[in-house]
Amino acid sequence: MHGAGNDFIVLNGIEQDLSDITRDQWKSMAHRQFGIGADQILLVEKATRPDADFRYRIFNADGGEVEQCGNGSRCFVRFVLDQGLSSKNPLRVEVAHAVLTLNAKIDGQVEVNMGAPIFEPALIPFNPEGLASLQEFHEMLYALALNAPAQHDDWVGVLSMGNPHAVQVVADVDSAPVLEEGPAIESHPAFPNRVNAGYMQVINRNEIKLRVFERGAGETLACGTGACAAVVSGIRRALLDSPVTVHTRGGDLHIAWDGVIDDVAQPVMMTGPATTVFEGELEI
Template sequence: MSRSFVKMNGLGNDFVVVEARGAPFRPTPEEVRAIADRESGIGCDQLIAIEPTANADAFMRIWNADGSEVSACGNATRCVGWLLMQAKGDGRATIETLAGLLTTWAAGPRAVTVDMGAPGLGWRDIPMAEDMDTRGVELQVGPIDAPHLHTPGCVSMGNPHVVFFVANAELAPVREVGPMIEHHLLFPEGVNVGFCEVREPDRIRLRVWERGAGETKACGTGACAAVVAASRRGLAKRRATVTLDGGDLKIDWREDDGHVLMSGPVAVEFTGVLP
């Protein structure tokens, strides 16, 4: 059967979103990679399926460009939330994911806020292979006596993140170090790798090497993780604007319930039918 899709992005972090509430859609890893291929396929960072569920407006299933299925994607949640709100004619939508139930609401004509829930801060939450203080883990890149990168923070936002603090994010070795840390033995499920420059207590510059997708223009869960990690180290406030290659996200790590709110724009690029 033919499958219609919507191509969307959140700050350039792009998705092929497939409607699967009428019939199951379970592509093989090879099919996911073919769809995500930017030369021979449609091209995307993640493939998304909107599935039926009794627990929310929809269930969101997520595959990375390499074909692996993952639990969470903040920018995709905002995009799917916008689609569901448009279809409902309502300003709120709930989305079930493998990481839990998420609530989204309109933050403007083409902007969405998502409650990402409370971050996981224990070493088992990330998960990590051994017990470490996730405020600053024993991990470094470069010579032992003068490492280029060291003592990153670790946060789970429904998916694992390690956040290195750097003096200049523009010069950070994202493509050189990202793949190495993504597959480090300390992270048995792999990890998203953030390179975080705290420019002001309420302003952060971030670049992210995403697990299974490579460097992307924006990473919503990565932005949340960066604010949490920086705040835990006393480097930034709990509310900050995170500037990614694709634009800005506003992150608020609330004190009352510990939940992380992420707000930013969404865009529809085009629609089509899967080959």
């Protein structure tokens, strides 16, 4: 399946036991030459908590398990409904640290309540000690100082959408050094669990272009949590107004966020496509 070009292997872990699959086996499945090929692998399982209908786990192309995947959540709900695993809509789905509400629409789009963004450094997790910083409206920006002194546009806003993101504004996303800088940002020592590196070009107050270098996967054609993080950061920097259309290389996502009300961050709503490409069987 894919969500705006961000592609996934989606596995039914309810009707078969996949608990013994190793990291190397996940990595082999995701390999584009020797396996099926995917940015991430999604494993559908029974819920472990009473307020959820299902649980899903996410494995990156490097075989490592991660907390959250926005495009994957849309594919998840489409898979569950199309496979007849549930007829409920909307669905409540358990991920690593939260329960998401997913609503499949009749036009083929899926709306996801992605939960509230997290700004507390320790919870992202992010250690800003020793980094230069400045405040732009409501957003604190940091200079990661990779190989050269950061220019103003190289400063990043840092937040979590269930997974960590570092978002910077660039003049032209097509010429941004995503592949050159992305690996260094991903593994920067300020992020103990690594980080997704987002490059955002503001077109107008309701429209951006976005590229994301995802931890454990490299640059993908779209990143749902990255789109949410970019819009939140842009709104906090007073560059954007909700709702925002996010143009990725794989398609468009639509993000809405009401900001922080009475000191409480509001949930981010994401709408986008979820498409099945093919079904098959794999022997392990």
